[in-house]
Amino acid sequence: MGKCAGQYDLSGFRMLDGNEAVAWGAFWAGCGFFSGYPITPATGIFNAMLGILPPSGGTVLQAEDEIAAIGACLGASMAGLKAMTATSGPGLSLFSEHISFAIGSEIPLVIVDVQRLGPSTGSATKGADSDIQFMRWGSSGGQPVIVLCPMDVRDCLVLTVQAFNLAEAFRCPVFLASNKEIGLTKESIDLSGLALPAVRERTRPEPGQGYLPFRTRPGQDVPLFLPIGGQTALVRQTSSTHGQDGYITTDPQVIAAMQERRRRKVEAHAGEMAFAELRGEPEAEAVIITYGVTARAALAALAVLQRQGRSVSVLILRTLWPVLEGRIREACSRAGLVVVAEMNQGQYAREVQRILPNRSVRGLGRMDGDLLTPTEITEAVHG
Amino acid sequence: MASLLNTERPPVFCPGCSHEAVVRALDQAFQELGLRGEEIALVSDIGCSGLFDTFFHTHALHGLHGRALTYAAGLKLARPELTVVATMGDGGLGIGGAHVLAACRRNLDLTLLILNNFNFGMTGGQFSATTPESSRLGSSFLNSLERPMDPGRVVEAAGAPFVARSSATSRALPELLARAIGFTGFSAVDIRGVCPGRFSKQNRLTPKMIEEELAALPPLNGPIEANERPEYGSSYRRKASECPEVSLPPAIEPAFASPQPVRQEVLLLGAAGQRVVTAGELLCLAGMSAGLQATLKSDYPITVLRGHSISEVILSPEVIEYTGLLEPSVVLALAEDGVARRPSVFERLGPEAVVLRAAGIDMPKTRAGVVDLDLPGLGLKRVDWALGCLAALAGMERAIHRDMLLSALEKRFSAEIASESRRTVEQVLTARPWAEASPDGSP
Numbered sequence: 001m002g003k004c005a006g007q008y009d010l011s012g013f014r015m016l017d018g019n020e021a022v023a024w025g026a027f028w029a030g031c032g033f034f035s036g037y038p039i040t041p042a043t044g045i046f047n048a049m050l051g052i053l054p055p056s057g058g059t060v061l062q063a064e065d066e067i068a069a070i071g072a073c074l075g076a077s078m079a080g081l082k083a084m085t086a087t088s089g090p091g092l093s094l095f096s097e098h099i100s101f102a103i104g105s106e107i108p109l110v111i112v113d114v115q116r117l118g119p120s121t122g123s124a125t126k127g128a129d130s131d132i133q134f135m136r137w138g139s140s141g142g143q144p145v146i147v148l149c150p151m152d153v154r155d156c157l158v159l160t161v162q163a164f165n166l167a168e169a170f171r172c173p174v175f176l177a178s179n180k181e182i183g184l185t186k187e188s189i190d191l192s193g194l195a196l197p198a199v200r201e202r203t204r205p206e207p208g209q210g211y212l213p214f215r216t217r218p219g220q221d222v223p224l225f226l227p228i229g230g231q232t233a234l235v236r237q238t239s240s241t242h243g244q245d246g247y248i249t250t251d252p253q254v255i256a257a258m259q260e261r262r263r264r265k266v267e268a269h270a271g272e273m274a275f276a277e278l279r280g281e282p283e284a285e286a287v288i289i290t291y292g293v294t295a296r297a298a299l300a301a302l303a304v305l306q307r308q309g310r311s312v313s314v315l316i317l318r319t320l321w322p323v324l325e326g327r328i329r330e331a332c333s334r335a336g337l338v339v340v341a342e343m344n345q346g347q348y349a350r351e352v353q354r355i356l357p358n359r360s361v362r363g364l365g366r367m368d369g370d371l372l373t374p375t376e377i378t379e380a381v382h383g
Numbered sequence: 384m385a386s387l388l389n390t391e392r393p394p395v396f397c398p399g400c401s402h403e404a405v406v407r408a409l410d411q412a413f414q415e416l417g418l419r420g421e422e423i424a425l426v427s428d429i430g431c432s433g434l435f436d437t438f439f440h441t442h443a444l445h446g447l448h449g450r451a452l453t454y455a456a457g458l459k460l461a462r463p464e465l466t467v468v469a470t471m472g473d474g475g476l477g478i479g480g481a482h483v484l485a486a487c488r489r490n491l492d493l494t495l496l497i498l499n500n501f502n503f504g505m506t507g508g509q510f511s512a513t514t515p516e517s518s519r520l521g522s523s524f525l526n527s528l529e530r531p532m533d534p535g536r537v538v539e540a541a542g543a544p545f546v547a548r549s550s551a552t553s554r555a556l557p558e559l560l561a562r563a564i565g566f567t568g569f570s571a572v573d574i575r576g577v578c579p580g581r582f583s584k585q586n587r588l589t590p591k592m593i594e595e596e597l598a599a600l601p602p603l604n605g606p607i608e609a610n611e612r613p614e615y616g617s618s619y620r621r622k623a624s625e626c627p628e629v630s631l632p633p634a635i636e637p638a639f640a641s642p643q644p645v646r647q648e649v650l651l652l653g654a655a656g657q658r659v660v661t662a663g664e665l666l667c668l669a670g671m672s673a674g675l676q677a678t679l680k681s682d683y684p685i686t687v688l689r690g691h692s693i694s695e696v697i698l699s700p701e702v703i704e705y706t707g708l709l710e711p712s713v714v715l716a717l718a719e720d721g722v723a724r725r726p727s728v729f730e731r732l733g734p735e736a737v738v739l740r741a742a743g744i745d746m747p748k749t750r751a752g753v754v755d756l757d758l759p760g761l762g763l764k765r766v767d768w769a770l771g772c773l774a775a776l777a778g779m780e781r782a783i784h785r786d787m788l789l790s791a792l793e794k795r796f797s798a799e800i801a802s803e804s805r806r807t808v809e810q811v812l813t814a815r816p817w818a819e820a821s822p823d824g825s826p
Contacts, residue, residue, distance in 0.1 A: 012634025013671050015664065015679075024631070033461060040685060054623030059460045064485035068453040071446070071482075075426075075457025078444055079465075083457070097447050124685045185706055186664065186679040188671050191631070228442040229462040231421045236436075238445040247392075247437060293706070300705040371707045 004028055004199065010191035018156040018182035019044030019086075021189075022112055025160025026084050027052045030199055031110070033076035033083040035061040035069045037091060040124040041180040042114035045086040066094035070111070074098060077107050078237050080202075080227030082164055086112035088180075089130050090121055092138065099173055100139040101239045103262065106171040106214070106223060108202060110163045113175055114183040117369050126369030127180035129292055132347040135175045136321045143259070144266040146170070146273055147321040149177040151295040153187045157194060159275070159318060165200040166273050170265055171222050177320060179343065181293040181371060207232065214258070215244040221265035270322040278327075280306065280313035283334045286381050289352055290341040291317040293371065298341055300374035305381055312381060320348065325355050332356055339364050339380045341372055384414045387423070387440050394438050399583075401551035401576020401590070402431055402498055406438050409468070409496070411557035413441075416466075416565055423466045426455045428479070430472040430505055431578075432498035449479025452486045455493050463492075463616050468564060473499045476534060477512035486569050487541035491615045494564045495571045497534050498551075500578035501588070508581035519585040534573040535603040544568045544610040546603045551576030552590040562605060568614045573603075633794050637674030639787050642780040644675070646699040649782060650711040650728060652721030653769055655683065655692050659717065661795070662769035663694030668791035669773075669783040670698035678706045682724070691720040698782060713781055714738045714751070715772045718765075722746045739775055739817075741768040754779075756816045767807055774811035785812060 005028040016024075022045050026034070034049040036042070050060045059076070063069035066087055073083035087095065092113050102109050117123040118130035131138075135147050146166050148159045156178065163174040202225040205211055211233040214223050223244075228235045236246030242258070243249040266273075280302050290298045295316040305312045315331040317324060332338050338356060340349035341364045349363030364380040366372045388410050396402045413423065423441040427433045429448035436443035442465075444454050451469040459467045476483060476497055486493060502520055503509040510518070510526030513534065520526050539546045545566045549556050551574050563570040575593045577583050649666055653659035660681050667677035675698040684690040695708045714729075716722050716738055722729075722745070732738070732751035739754050740746060742765075758771040777788040788808060792801045 008631060009634075010631075012636060013676070014632045014634050015667055015671070015677065016632060020632075033457065035457070051629040054619075055626040055628045057623075059619070059623075061456065061460060063453070063456075064481045067450060068456070068482055068485065071450045071453025072457035072460070074446070075444065075454035075459075076461040077457070078454070079458045079461035081461045098450070101446055125683060181680070181706065184681060186667065186677075187703070187706075188635075188667065188675075188677040227462075228424050228444060228458060229421075229465040234420055234440060234442055236443045236445075238436075238443070239447055240445065246443075296704040296706060371705070373707060374705050374709075 005194070005196050010194065012192070013188045013190050015186050016153050016189055017044060017184055017186045018150065018153055018178055019114065019184065020048045021153045021156035022086070022160045022176065022178065023048030023052055025157040026110065026164065028196060029161040029164035030082050031084050031164065032058045032081040033073060034058070034085065035063050035072040036086050037063050037066045037069045039088050039091050041116055041183050042086045042088045042112065044183060045112055045114070066091040067098065070095045070098040073109055074102060074107050077109055078228045080230070082108070082168065084110040084112065086114065088114050088116045089118045092131055092134060096138050097140070100141055102173040103139055103143050103145060104141060105237055105239055106262070107173070107237070108167040108171050109173045110160070110167050111173055111175050112178060114178040114180060116180050117367065123369055125180065127293065127343060127371070128367055128369070129177070129179060129343040129347065132177065132320060132342070132344060135177060143262050144322055145173055145175060146266060147175040147177050147319070148275065149291045149318055149320050150182055151292055151316060151318070152182065153189050154194065155318060156182065158196060161196050161199065162275065165197060168202045169200050169222070170269065171202070171225065172266065177292065179292050212244045213237065213246040214242060216261065221261055221268065267322055270324070273319055273322070274324050274327065275318035276324050276327045277316045277318070278313055278331050279316065281311050282313065284313035285311040285335060286337045286339070287332045287335040288312065288314045288339045288341055288377060288381065289317065289328065290314065291320060291348065292343065294341050294343055297372050297374045298377055301377035301381070304374060304378050310381065323351050323355065328352060328355050332359060335359060337362065337381065337383070339377065341377050341380070343367060343372060384417050386410050387413050387420050389438055389440050392437050395434065396431060397580035399577065399579040400431070401500060404551045405496070405498060405556070405574055405576070406435065408556040408560055410439070412560035412564055415557065415561040418466055423468065424458050426451045426458065426467060426469040428471060428475050430474050430503070432470045432472040432475065435470045449475040449477070450482065451475065452479065452482040452493070452495065456486070456491055459491050459493055460616060460619070466564060468494045468496065470496045470498055473497065473501060473511040473513040474503045483538065484541045487538050487543040487571070489615045490542070490544060490569045490612060492567055493569055495569070497571065497573045499534065499573055499575045500582060502578060502582045504578045504581045518582070520582070533600070534571070538571045539603065539607055539610070542610050543571050543607065544612065545570035545606050547605055548573045548575070548597055548600065548603050550590055550593045550597060553594070559604070566606065568611070635668060635671040635794060637672065638790065639673045639784070641670070641673035641675055642784050643782060644700050646697065646701065647713065647782040648708045648711045649696040649713040649715070650708055650725065651694040651696070651715045651717065651769060652725055653692050653715070653717035654720040655686065655688050655690050656766060657692060657717055657769050658766060659692040659694050659721070659769050662773055663696050665773060665788065665791045665795055666696045666698070666783065668794050669787035672787050672790045675700055676703050678703045680706045691724045693721050693724060712736050713776065715769065716740045716744055716746050717768050717772065719744050737781060739772045741772060754817045758816070761810060761814050761816060763807065770804060770807055771811050774808040775817045777808070778812050778815060779817050
């Protein structure tokens with residue numbers, strides 16, 4: 001299913017918006033199934049997938065609501081296809097129960113959240129990073145999820161491929177935390193310089209082995225995958241608390257082992273999903289931690305502050321969950337001031353404050369539909 | 384064929400529960416159709432009907448209350464060869480109503496068994512979408528206030544091409560289920576039965592009474608002629624195979640030198656219906672044809688043909704980081720709707736900036752040079768004012784020039800639209816309306 005990026009002539013600059021870039025990234029990652037429900041500002045992904053997938057043998061389904069959109073993805077993923085859905089805050093709310101299902105039952109899935117200004121239906125055409133904590137905690141059980149966050153069109157392509165790779169490798173939902181300001185903003189981009197990661201697939205058992213859908217091999221934290229509908233083994237999937245055989249269990253030992261494994265498969269492997277970039281002076285006196293579209297304002301601010309002779313750096317987080325605690329501590333090892341710049345009221349600043357309890361961490365939030373400006377960030381560093 | 388019942392996991396329903404009869408009937412139907420377990424996916428959700436998948440040696444997907452049909456749709460679209468049977472209770476029918484209606488309209492080749500026992504058994508006998516008003520139940524008097532629905536009539540009205548009703552204990556049920564599963568398209572069977580654990584504790588209901596009630600209803604026992612039509616999955620695959628492959632947006636080769644090879648910020652202030660975003664794209668493509676990088680950030684309300692439409696374009700020989708405008712060098716004032724959204728911009732503009740004002744619209748005072756363009760006087764309609772302003776910019780050699788703009792038209796539009804737009808551009812370039820304007824800064 002799908003084509004790889006290598007089959008395209010990628011030379012030269014083209015205009016793409018973030019939503020289109022997500023769709024191409026998904027296609028190049030091997031996505032064979034997309035289901036969505038119209039919602040601004042995520043509809044562009046639906047439209048682009050509807051152009052790309054059908055002629056190449058993939059399926060696009062316009063679902064009756066967001067619950068059905070993600071439900072169909074869960075079914076298609078269990079049938080063996082790489083699946084993706086896309087929405088914005090209001091739709092993410094409706095996804096919630098199915099996100100728990102995907103986490104607890106280890107169903108690979110990419111969920112794109114093109115965030116808009118909340119709360120609630122809020123402002124459909126205004127950007128914000130409204131759902132940063134919601135993506136992490138908006139499911140029953142509180143088990144870890146992976147959230148990647150693009151800052152531009154290039155990231156939309158690369159991180160969508162990474163999101164599929166992580167979803168397939170770790171059998172879990174992976175979020176792409178986009179934003180209206182990325183999804184609907186067009187940019188010139190030279191795709192020939194893209195460093196797209198190699199595409200990964202689910203690990204399947206060797207033929208002839210007995211199969212239990214939730215059994216892991218010794219030393220491994222991710223169960224092998226066989227599809228529902230395959231002819232080599234009957235496959236059970238269930239949203240209920242289950243043992244290795246996919247049947248309900250009430251055995252506390254079995255339950256505890258499953259919970260711990262699902263926690264561990266993400267948290268103990270955080271290093272394999274750590275995407276971040278430090279720009280400016282290493283071990284700077286002032287560190288601006290940021291993500292998403294605000295990283296672009298921070299880079300503009302960095303140039304200004306460097307011209308002013310400030311010892312400053314910008315840490316751009318492309319992985320928001322699991323929290324890159326080591327990278328954050330390392331970047332701030334000598335920082336007298338840490339500014340966390342984001343398009344909300346401090347959803348990620350609280351994580352940084354938790355990790356750096358003895359540092360001066362200043363949250364710089366804005367949640368009015370406008371971008372944080374380079375000047376606001378510069379002023380926050382000046383105090 | 385052999386039975387597909389899982390002998391290690393026999394049914395665990397309450398003694399006397401009708402569901403058990405349905406399990407046996409379903410197994411007989413599978414046998415009648417000659418299906419192996421590997422060829423079937425049983426999809427279930429919450430409630431007593433949600434136990435079904437555990438009693439069979441088939442593929443199984445058990446999920447959230449009322450959502451079985453959503454997984455079933457994904458499974459079937461991904462694996463058309465698979466026989467997909469969803470079970471749902473009357474509780475699931477209520478909470479998952481949107482999915483039931485969508486499945487009827489869509490007509491994927493799925494079978495839905497509604498295990499209808501007139502109440503929520505597992506949670507204490509609350510009333511459901513099918514509970515008769517006169518029943519005595521765990522919801523006290525509430526069920527007396529709501530009318531039950533007839534699942535058969537609802538799914539028929541929603542477009543299901545195969546609809547049937549049956550008592551759970553009917554001897555004809557295995558044959559009916561085999562027909563429903565064998566039907567190519569969406570089939571729904573309302574299977575009515577007794578819930579001895581809850582409903583029947585306070586309400587007298589026997590299989591015979593169910594049979595009598597069913598006999599009194601208009602018959603529904605198979606294909607609905609008016610609803611018969613091609614199955615969704617096969618139609619999808621046929622139409623999808625006819626879709627042309629899409630390609631990436633075209634690459635823009637640098638072919639020209641930019642008139643000002645420094646960062647340019649252009650603000651387009653217009654209204655819905657003025658093709659403001661398209662003009663922004665043209666500006667970006669024009670800039671790229673001179674080797675510049677470009678960003679286009681747009682702002683518009685959710686209304687489609689009303690309200691403001693604003694585009695912010697940056698052209699730069701350097702990598703563009705921040706996508707907001709810092710110091711616009713050019714403002715196109717195309718409509719008061721747009722101008723009203725950014726009044727403070729006009730105060731901030733310096734004398735080196737230029738405002739192109741279409742058709743004398745109202746705008747705040749500014750120190751920037753103001754060029755009044757009488758575009759209506761050239762016969763340009765409102766929808767073409769943004770393009771007319773781009774042509775004027777090209778004529779003035781601000782940010783872009785003529786060749787850059789013409790190449791953008793070729794890249795952005797079909798041949799027909801490109802040639803039409805080119806005529807508009809050439810008309811403006813010939814008339815030179817900017818030359819008549821006096822850039823004295825006073826609007």
